Amino acid sequence: xxxxxxxxxxxxxxxxxxxxxxxxxxxxxxxxxxxxxxxxxxxxxxxxxxxxxxxxxxxxxxxxxxxxxxxxxxxxxxxxxxxxxxxxxxxxxxxxxxxxxxxxxxxxxxxxxxxxxxxxxxxxxxxxxxxxxxxxxxxxxxxxxxxxxxxxxxxxxxxxxxxxxxxxxxxxxxxxxxxxxxxxxxxxxxxxxxxxxxxxxxxxxxxxxxxxxxxxxxxxxxxxxxxxxxxxxxxxxxxxxxxxxxxxxxxxxxxxxxxxxxxxxxxxxxxxxxxxxxxxxxxxxxxxxxxxxxxxxxxxxxxxxxxxxxxxxxxxxxxxxxxxxxxxxxxxxxxxxxxxxxxxxxxxxxxxxxxxxxxxxxxxxxxxxxxxxxxxxxxxxxxxxxxxxxxxxxxxxxxxxxxxxx
Amino acid sequence: xxxxxxxxxxxxxxxxxxxxxxxxxxxxxxxxxxxxxxxxxxxxxxxxxxxxxxxxxxxxxxxxxxxxxxxxxxxxxxxxxxxxxxxxxxxxxxxxxxxxxxxxxxxxxxxxxxxxxxxxxxxxxxxxxxxxxxxxxxxxxxxxxxxxxxxxxxxxxxxxxxxxxxxxxxxxxxxxxxxxxxxxxxxxxxxxxxxxxxxxxxxxxxxxxxxxxxxxxxxxxxxxxxxxxxxxxxxxxxxxxxxxxxxxxxxxxxxxxxxxxxxxxxxxxxxxxxxxxxxxxxxxxxxxxxxxxxxxxxxxxxxxxxxxxxxxxxxxxxxxxxxxxxxxxxxxxxxxxxxxxxxxxxxxxxxxxxxxxxxxxxxxxxxxxxxxxxxxxxxxxxxxxxxxxxxxxxxxxxxxxxxxxxxxxxxxxxxxxxxxxxxx
Numbered sequence: 001x002x003x004x005x006x007x008x009x010x011x012x013x014x015x016x017x018x019x020x021x022x023x024x025x026x027x028x029x030x031x032x033x034x035x036x037x038x039x040x041x042x043x044x045x046x047x048x049x050x051x052x053x054x055x056x057x058x059x060x061x062x063x064x065x066x067x068x069x070x071x072x073x074x075x076x077x078x079x080x081x082x083x084x085x086x087x088x089x090x091x092x093x094x095x096x097x098x099x100x101x102x103x104x105x106x107x108x109x110x111x112x113x114x115x116x117x118x119x120x121x122x123x124x125x126x127x128x129x130x131x132x133x134x135x136x137x138x139x140x141x142x143x144x145x146x147x148x149x150x151x152x153x154x155x156x157x158x159x160x161x162x163x164x165x166x167x168x169x170x171x172x173x174x175x176x177x178x179x180x181x182x183x184x185x186x187x188x189x190x191x192x193x194x195x196x197x198x199x200x201x202x203x204x205x206x207x208x209x210x211x212x213x214x215x216x217x218x219x220x221x222x223x224x225x226x227x228x229x230x231x232x233x234x235x236x237x238x239x240x241x242x243x244x245x246x247x248x249x250x251x252x253x254x255x256x257x258x259x260x261x262x263x264x265x266x267x268x269x270x271x272x273x274x275x276x277x278x279x280x281x282x283x284x285x286x287x288x289x290x291x292x293x294x295x296x297x298x299x300x301x302x303x304x305x306x307x308x309x310x311x312x313x314x315x316x317x318x319x320x321x322x323x324x325x326x327x328x329x330x331x332x333x334x335x336x337x338x339x340x341x342x343x344x345x346x347x348x349x350x351x352x353x354x355x356x357x358x359x360x361x362x363x364x365x366x367x368x369x370x371x372x373x374x375x376x377x378x379x380x381x382x383x384x385x386x387x388x389x390x391x392x393x394x395x396x397x398x399x400x401x402x403x404x405x406x
Numbered sequence: 407x408x409x410x411x412x413x414x415x416x417x418x419x420x421x422x423x424x425x426x427x428x429x430x431x432x433x434x435x436x437x438x439x440x441x442x443x444x445x446x447x448x449x450x451x452x453x454x455x456x457x458x459x460x461x462x463x464x465x466x467x468x469x470x471x472x473x474x475x476x477x478x479x480x481x482x483x484x485x486x487x488x489x490x491x492x493x494x495x496x497x498x499x500x501x502x503x504x505x506x507x508x509x510x511x512x513x514x515x516x517x518x519x520x521x522x523x524x525x526x527x528x529x530x531x532x533x534x535x536x537x538x539x540x541x542x543x544x545x546x547x548x549x550x551x552x553x554x555x556x557x558x559x560x561x562x563x564x565x566x567x568x569x570x571x572x573x574x575x576x577x578x579x580x581x582x583x584x585x586x587x588x589x590x591x592x593x594x595x596x597x598x599x600x601x602x603x604x605x606x607x608x609x610x611x612x613x614x615x616x617x618x619x620x621x622x623x624x625x626x627x628x629x630x631x632x633x634x635x636x637x638x639x640x641x642x643x644x645x646x647x648x649x650x651x652x653x654x655x656x657x658x659x660x661x662x663x664x665x666x667x668x669x670x671x672x673x674x675x676x677x678x679x680x681x682x683x684x685x686x687x688x689x690x691x692x693x694x695x696x697x698x699x700x701x702x703x704x705x706x707x708x709x710x711x712x713x714x715x716x717x718x719x720x721x722x723x724x725x726x727x728x729x730x731x732x733x734x735x736x737x738x739x740x741x742x743x744x745x746x747x748x749x750x751x752x753x754x755x756x757x758x759x760x761x762x763x764x765x766x767x768x769x770x771x772x773x774x775x776x777x778x779x780x781x782x783x784x785x786x787x788x789x790x791x792x793x794x795x796x797x798x799x800x801x802x803x804x805x806x807x808x809x810x811x812x813x814x815x816x817x818x819x820x821x822x823x824x825x826x827x828x829x830x
Contacts, residue, residue, distance in 0.1 A: 104614055133613050139646070144598040144639035151602020154587055155537065157609060178595055185800045187580035187588070188571035192803035226807045247803035275809045275816070322809025322817075322830075329812040361812050 083266045089259040091233035092122045092198075095240035096160065098269065100130060103158060106244055109136045109149050110162030110199075119164050120200055120259050146172035146197070150179045154191040158244060166201030166253065167213040180249045181224035196243040198252035202293055202343055203391050205257070209379035212387075216253055216320050217349040227320040228274055229253040229292045233263040235318060238272030246274060253320070255293045277324035283313035285405050287331040289354060290341040291317045294392060298341050301397035310401060312339075320350050328354075329362055336367040337404050341392055346374045371400050479695045482762045488694055489757065489768065491530055492522040492750050493775045495546035498555060499725075501779045502545065502562060506729045510787075511562045514591075515576045518546040520692075520724035523749035524656050525550045527697025528624055531705055537585040537623040539600035542577035543656075543723075544589045547626060552584040555782035565789035572792045573800065585621075593627065593661075594634035597653070600625035601640045604651035604714075611711075620650035622708045627654075630661025632675045638682075641716065645682040648713035652704045653679075655718040656691065662727040663735045679716035691719030692747040695756065722747075797826035 086094065100106045108123055114137035117124030127135040138145040142163065149159035163169040169176065176197065184192055203212040216227055226248050230236035236254070243250035280295065281302060290298045295316050302312050313331050317323065332338055338358055342351040351372040358370055376390045480488065499517040506515050518525065521543075529538060529550035540547040548558055553569055561568025562576055569581050570589075578589035587603055590596040604623040610616045631637055632655060644651050655675050659666045667673050679686030685707075689700045697719060704715035722744035726733030757763045798818075802808065805818035808830045822828035 105609075107609065107613075131613065133609055139639070139642055141635075141639035141643065144601065144636050144643060147595070147598020147636065148602035148605055148640075148643065151539075151587065151599035151604075152606045152609070153602070154599065155603045155606040157606050174592065174595060175598060178590075178592060179599060183580075183588070184803055186570060186574040186578040187582075188569065188573050189800035189803075190570070190580050190582040191587070194803070224801050224807075226802075246807075248807045275806060319809065322807070324810045325812045326810045326814040 081264060083264045085262060085264045086233060087259065088230075088233045088236050088254075088261040088263075089120050089122050091237040091263075091265060092230075092240050092254070093124065093126070095237035096123070096244070097126060097129075099241055099244040100126070100134070103244075105156060106158045106160065107134045107136065107152075108160045108162065109138055109145055111138055111140055111164045111168075113137060113162050118162065120254075120256075122259075123162070142168050142171040143173075143175055147175040147179060149195050149197075150175060150183070150193055153193045153195040153249075154183065158194045158196075160196045160198065160244060163197065163199030165211050165213075165256075166199045166215045167210055169197065169199065169215060170213070170218070172197075173218070176219065176225070176251075177222045181222040185224060192247050193249045194244075194247050195249045196240075196246075196252060197249070198240070198243070198254060200254045200256040200259070202253075202255040202257065203375070203380050203387065206382055206384055206387055207256070207380075208382050212380035214344045214349070214375070216251075217344045217352075219251055220321050220350060220353060225249045225251055225321070226274055227251045227253065228318055229255075229320055230318070231255070231258060231292050231295045231316055233261055234265045235272055235278060235316075237265060238270055239274065239318070241269075241271045242274045245271065250274060253292060257293055258296075272318075275319050275322060275324055277327040278316040278318050279313075279327065280316050281312065281314040283311040283335070285311045285335060286313065286337040286339055286401055287328070287335045288312050288314045288339045288341060288397070288401070289317050289328060290314065291320060291350070292343060294341045294343050297392060297394050298397055301394040301401070304394065304398050305401055308398075308402075310405060312401060317354070323354060323357055325357065325361055328358065332358060332362045333365045336365055338366065338370045339397070339400055339404055340370065340372040340374075341397055342372070342374050343391060344374055346372075346377050349374050368404055371404055373397060373400055478760055478762075479699060480762075485753075485757050485762050486767070486771065488526050488530060488698070489750070489753055489763075490771050490775065491526040491550055492694065492753065493772055494549055494555065494778065495522040495525060496750060497772075497775050497779045498545060498549060498558070498782070501559075501783060503725070503729060505559075505562070505783065511564070511576070513575060514542065514728050514730065515562070516543040516728045517725045518543055518723070520744065520748070521656055521658060521721045522546060523694035523697050523753075524626070524654065524691045524719045524721055527694045528626075528652070528654055528701040528705075531698065531701050532622065532624065535585060535621045536705075537587050537600070537603040537621065538626070539587045539596040539603065539623065540579070540589060540626045541593060541596060541628065541631070542589070542591050543628075544577065544579045544586075544626075548579040548581060548584075548586050548589075551581070551586050553579065553581045553586060555778050556785045557581070559779075559782040559786040560789050563786040563789070564791065565786055566792040566796065567785070567789040571796060571800070573796075587623075593631040594636035597625050597627060597631070597636050597640045600651055601644055601649060604644065604649035604708075605647070607650050608647065619709045620711060622705050623649075623651045624705075625651060625653050626656060628661060629655065629657040629659060629666040629675065630664065630669065631655075632657075632678070633669055638678075641679065641682045641684070641714070644714040645684040648711060650708035650711065651714045652701070652708055653714060653716045655716065656721050657718050658721050658723045659740075660723070660727070660736060662731065674718075676716060676718040684714050684716060686716045686718070688718045688720065691721030692744065692749050692752065694749050694753055724748075794826035795824055798823055798828065798830060799826075 112119055113123040114127035114132055114135045123135055146161055149161045152159050180193055201215055228239050230239045239252060243252050288298050298314055302314055305312050313335055315331055340351040340354055342349060344350045351374050355370045355372050373392045373396060378390050380390055381387055495518060499519050502515055502517060505511050525546045538547055538551050545558055557569040561570055564572045566572050570578060577591045579586055580588050587599055588596055600623045607621045611620060657675060676686035676688040687700055690696050700717055704717055707715055754768060806816050808817040811817045817828060817830050820828045
C-alpha cells in the first residue's frame with residue numbers, strides 16, 4: 001500500500017518548499033504554527049466549517065488495498081519528507097505516551113498491558129518506563145477493573161482502559177452503561193469521568209464469532225459517552241490524544257486488521273476533534289459514509305468506480321456518537337445520494353442510526369433512499385469463505401453505487 | 407431439621423397471603439441453601455439475651471483486632487458525637503418514611519433504621535478527604551460523612567437544591583466536597599468504584615509522590631452483594647495491590663426477601679477474606695462501640711499501607727427492604743430479637759450507666775436533631791423543582807459531546823440547549 005501523506009494546513013506550502021527543515025516549518029495560512037518537535041502544540045480542529053470539498057489537507061492518493069498489510073516503504077527518499085513513518089499501533093502508542101508525559105495522572109489499565117506490552121503491542125515499553133502502577137496489569141475482571149478506572153477517574157486520575165478485545169467489554173457493560181455514562185449526570189455534575197476505553201474490535205481473520213464483535217452498536221444508546229473509531233495512523237494518534245484530553249468518557253474503537261497500517265504522520269504535536277468527520281475523497285455523485293476498516297473497502301471500490309466514471313465522495317465519519325451532521329449534511333446537499341458502508345450488523349447498528357439521522361435532517365435533499373450496506377445478522381463464522389460473505393466487500397459497494405446512481 | 411435458621415424461615419405458599427405468625431412454630435421442609443449453623447449467639451432458636459452477646463467474636467488472619475474489654479472506650483465528647491449521629495440517622499429515616507407516604511418523595515426509598523451503628527461507627531472516624539461508597543441504602547452514609555440533612559432531603563424531594571441537583575434521587579447520593587462517591591442502584595456496582603478511589607490514593611502516593619498518608623476508602627454493601635462477582639473481583643485486586651480500602655459488609659441477613667442463608671453456600675462472609683490474603687473480621691453491628699474499635703484498626707491498617715480488610719457487621723434493618731416492601735416475610739421473633747439490640751438504646755444505656763452523660767443532655771440532642779430534620783423538610787419543601795434548563799447540562803462534562811448540528815455549530819452552542827429544549 002502506498003504510504004499516505006496527509007499534510008496539515010494548506011497543501012501548497014508543503015509540496016513546493018525545497019529547503020524544508022521540519023524543525024522550522026511555517027504554515028503561511030491563517031493558522032501559523034511553529035513546528036517544533038517538542039513544545040508547541042497546535043490543535044487540528046477546523047475552525048471554519050468548510051462547505052464541501054477538502055478540508056485543505058491535501059489530496060491524498062487513494063488507498064488501493066482494502067486490507068491493512070505491512071506497507072512497502074515509499075520508493076522516494078523519506079529523508080526529505082516531513083514527519084515520520086509508523087504503523088497504526090505505534091501511532092496509538094505515541095499518542096498515549098505523549099499524553100502520559102504531558103499529564104502524570106494519565107495511566108493505563110488492562111489485561112497484559114504492562115509486562116507483555118499489550119496484545120497488539122500498543123503499550124509496548126510503557127511499563128518499563130512508567131512503572132507497574134501507571135501501566136497496570138489487571139487480573140481478568142473486566143467489569144471490576146473498568147469500574148475501578150471509573151472510580152479512579154472520579155477521584156482525579158485519567159485512566160485509559162484497554163479491552164484486550166472489544167468483545168470482552170461486554171463483561172464491563174454494567175460499569176460502562178451505569179457508571180461511565182451516567183455518573184456525571186446522577187451526581188448533578190459533581191464528578192467527571194475522563195476515562196478512555198479502547199480496544200480492537202471488528203471482524204478479523206477467522207477469529208471466530210466471539211472475537212469478531214462490533215460493540216459500537218451495543219454502546220451507542222448509552223447516554224453520556226462519546227464513541228470514535230480510528231482508521232489511519234494519523235487519526236489514531238490524534239483521536240487517542242483527544243480522547244485522553246477530553247473530560248467526557250470516550251470509547252475509542254480500533255480494528256484488529258488495521259494495526260499494521262503504515263503512514264507518515266507529522267512530527268509536530270496534533271490533536272484531532274472527537275466530534276468531526278474526515279473527508280477522505282471529495283466527489284460529486286454519491287456520498288459514501290463509512291468508518292474503520294470499511295473505509296479501505298470503500299476506497300478500493302472507489303478505484304473501480306472512478307474507472308467506471310463515477311465520482312464518489314467518501315467520508316470517514318470517525319465520530320460514531322455523536323454524528324458530525326454538518327460534514328455529512330453538506331455532502332448530502334451536494335450529492336443527493338447516500339450510501340452507508342459499515343461493519344456493524346444490519347439490525348440496530350451505527351448505519352441504522354445514521355440512516356435515521358440523515359432521513360430526519362436531510363430528507364429534502366435526497367434523490368434516492370439511503371442505502372446501508374452492513375454485515376449480515378450472523379455470528380461471524382470461522383470458515384474463511386463464510387466470514388467473507390458476512391462482511392461487506394468492495395464488489396458489493398460498486399454494485400450499490402451503480403444502482404444508486406442510476 | 408436442626409438447622410439454626412428454621413425459626414426465621416418462610417413458608418412455601420404465597421408469602422403475601424399466609425399469616426406469618428401462624429407459621430412460626432411449624433417445622434418446614436428442607437430448602438435449597440446453606441445448612442451450616444451460624445455462630446451460636448445469633449439466630450438460634452433459644453434467643454440469647456443481649457448481655458450474653460456483648461463480646462463479639464472476631465477473627466483475623468493476622469492478629470490485628472484485639473479482644474474487647476468493656477472498659478470505657480470513648481470520651482464524653484466522642485460519645486455525644488456518636489449518639490447525635492445515630493439519632494440524626496434514625497430521625498431522618500423516620501421522616502423519610504413520613505414524607506414518602508405523604509407523597510413528597512417517590513420511587514424506591516431504602517431506609518437504614520437499625521443499622522446506624524455501622525455507619526456511625528465507621529464514618530465518624532474518617533477525615534474529610536477519605537471516601538465513602540455506598541449502595542442504594544445511602545442516606546445515612548451521606549449524613550454521617552457530613553452532607554447536610556437539607557441537601558439530602560432536597561435530593562429526595564427531587565428539588566434542584568439537592569446534593570445532586572435532584573438528578574440522582576434516593577439511590578444516588580453524591581457529594582464531592584465530602585467525598586461521598588455514591589449511591590448505586592445495582593448491588594456490587596459501587597465496589598469497583600471504591601476500589602478505584604483507593605487506587606487513586608495509592609497512585610497519588612507512589613506515582614505522583616504527594617505527601618501525607620493514604621486517604622482511605624470505605625465500601626459499604628450488603629450480604630446479597632457478597633454472592634456477586636464484582637465483590638470477589640475487587641477483593642482480589644484490593645488485596646493484590648494492597649489498596650487502602652475497607653470492605654464493610656452490612657449483613658442484615660436479608661436481600662429483599664432472600665434470606666442470606668438460602669442464598670449463600672457458606673454464610674460466614676468474614677471467612678472469605680483470608681482466601682484473598684486479607685484479614686476478615688466479624689463484629690456485632692448493633693453495637694456502635696465495637697464497630698468503632700474494629701473500624702479504627704482497619705482504617706489505620708489501610709492508612710499505613712498494609713492493605714484492605716473485610717469487616718462483616720452483623721446488623722439488622724428494622725423496616726422492610728424499601729418503603730414498597732410489606733416486610734411480611736421476616737419472622738416477628740427475629741425482628742423482636744434485634745429490636746432489643748437497638749444500637750441507639752444500647753448506646754444510651756452505655757453512656758448513662760457509665761456516667762458519661764445524663765438524660766437531659768441526650769434529650770437535648772434529640773430535640774436538636776428533630777429541629778434539624780424539620781428544618782431540612784421545610785427547606786426541601788420550599789426549594790424549587792429543577793427547571794427545564796437543567797435537563798441537558800450535566801450529561802457531559804464537556805457538552806461538546808453532543809456533537810455538531812447540521813448548521814455547523816456545536817449543539818451545545820444552540821441557545822435552546824441551556825433552556826433544555828435543544829434537539830440533541
